[in-house]
Amino acid sequence: MTGGHDSSLFAIEKGKGMVAYRLYATSILVSTCLIWWYRATHIPSIGEKGRWLWIGISLAEIFTGLYWIVTQFPRLNPIYRHAFPDRLSQRYSDKQLPGVDVFVCTADPTSEPPSMVISTVLSVMAYDYPSEKLNVYLSDDAGSVLTFYALWEASEFAKVWLPLCRTYKIEPRSPAAYFSNIHSVPDTCRTKEWYYVKELYENMVIRINTVVKKGKVPEEVLANNNGFSKWNEGMTSKDHPSIVQILVDGKGYDAVEKDGIALPTLVYVAREKRPGQHHNFKAGAMNALIRVSSVISNSPIILNVDCDMYSNNSKCIREALCFLLDEEKGQNIAFVQYPQDFANLDYYDIYGNSLTVFMALDFPGVDGWGGPPYIGTGCFHRREVLCGRPYSKDYKENWAKGVARISGDTISDMEEGAKSLATCTFELDTEWGNGIGLKYGYPVEDVVTGLQIKCRGWKSAYCNPKRTAFLGLSPTTLEQCLVQYKRWGEGNLQIFLSKYNAFLVGHRKLRFGFIMCYYMYGLWPTTCFPAWYYVVIPSLCFLQGISLFPEVTSIWVLPFIYITSATYILSLAETVRFGGTIIGWWNFQRMWLIKRITSFSFATIDTVLKFLGWSEMSFSITGKVTDGNSKKRYEEGIIEFGSDSAYFVIIASVALFNLFCLVGGFGALLVNKEMERINKFFIQGFHCAILVVINLPVYEALFVRKDNGRFPFSVLVASLGLTMLVVLLPL
């Protein structure tokens, strides 16, 4: 470890085993060059069949090789950080610790159920951190009275939940996560008290779910609470004034939990929405929160989480502060990013959603080049930096910053002041969304904002401790998953093609390796080009008797075999090493392919359309719940294909097409059993066979399954038609 002398609040350790990895990477690079050489020297001569196809596959391989080189940058230079919260406690008393504002964003009570949202809110209210220093803001982009109702219930439940958490050191502090895993009272808790809180929680969830289902808050609740009067008949999620409600005022006397200890401040915020006024999605919500919080608490630290991402470690704030408060090495750290981990991944991981390997290996690598990107959730920011402050050596943060309460100021004065900052006209003719706050105009507002911060001279830190800090929900249907990846792919490609291209905006400011890490994300969707070539052309050529690979007895097969086996063996080993399963890895390979031929292809097309001005930016929210049979299928590892979206037609067509080529190609080999021919087509036949094997669940969903998750009949018809069209293409 370097710099771990006694006073430091954190230490940095360099990655081990790098020599072995570099040797491996070199061997892959050499094999790649050999393949390029083979392609260049064996090109069919002019007029010979397949010359253009050969040139095509050469381009695909050149692209893949170059992209692979880019992806090696985060692997070359990893660093790992360790925090020392004990030293923090020795140096800073509770009174001296900085205030922390936690921002939770929600946008739709249907796809993001309020009972889930409030569990996340309760988990962050229950952080092991002085209550008077903790302020929790919920931004509701739907401006829904149902979500407000749920938050109001949560503010009452917090009075018993927080003391229970503190007294018995409960983890995790999301009541939903806690009670769904622990069914009987733990030895350390007093039985009566524990069951009492559990029952209160369960009843509250029933009440909230009933209200959400009915779409109406009960009259007696409305009558007895002023807060609800802000809603009226004519209001919709797209047309309403700004609403700010301080449900718990941590600095007031009424905010006391059962044991007489103060509660953290809790604020509900719905920024104004009007038809015709662009609201800039999550970035707009975050910027409204930055302003609203500036007049209520104005803490120097902002933690941002998605509404499904509960805190899984109550000590996390103190840990993150070690990086920001270290006087020596923390001065230039703008934000501390935690990984995205998911609570709902199981043994099968059918949609290849786990980011564990990526988070365990690639992010420490990016950290080695100057710090991880901001990924939208599980991130601690300095408020000043989010608001645009450039890095300067002489700047000293004022950790004591906060809103001093002027005597006589009432809650409603504060709410009124805050409301005017959340109107939809507030930002007109200002730098908000450009130089101040989160950046507008990109579906991955987080990544571009992080890049902008880096260009102002700041670094960031990546923290991935043993106990997972945050747990979220990954999509549980194929369609949701593909939509999410389309947004991510599109957002990153847009950044790449804009003036925020890491090289354009950051040369001389950012290290070359860091720019390459950004290129890895930026070029991600364009990997659809080689993928398409590889799923169509070699198989079609197999069917039509055009050879594109060396004979299996030729020495030139070696680099092909080496690259394929070495990369797959390594990725399997990495998956297993970080807790994944073999079946999960296999499913990931299928999803790797599916994402490229669907999400990434559409992301690329849409980005081009946007450039031409033919399409507008959108943000489709990822659904967070599935019910009934589709939930059951997810748990059993059965893929959900039951929709007639274009994505599914593509998936079915590619699978059918490869099956057709495999059968036709092998038929031809059987009729014509010359050894030379078999040698010549072995690799292509094998490649096509692997594509068929990986698509087995697709055939099953086309022809065998009877449940609602199978392909609709229309998709079967469309994909059969498309397949016929393609196989009849004369090459």
Ligand SMILES: O=c1ccn([C@@H]2O[C@H](COP(=O)(O)OP(=O)(O)O[C@H]3O[C@H](CO)[C@@H](O)[C@H](O)[C@H]3O)[C@@H](O)[C@H]2O)c(=O)[nH]1
């Ligand atoms: O108009 C909007 C749209 C979304 N959200 C919130 O943004 C968060 C992320 O949305 P989600 O649909 O869950 O998207 P994901 O793809 O899961 O989110 C990842 O990717 C986003 C960028 O594409 C980041 O903003 C997120 O933080 C990151 O977790 C959720 O809490 C939403 O409630 C809003 O507040 N307003």
Ligand SMILES: [Mn+2]
């Ligand atoms: Mn999400």
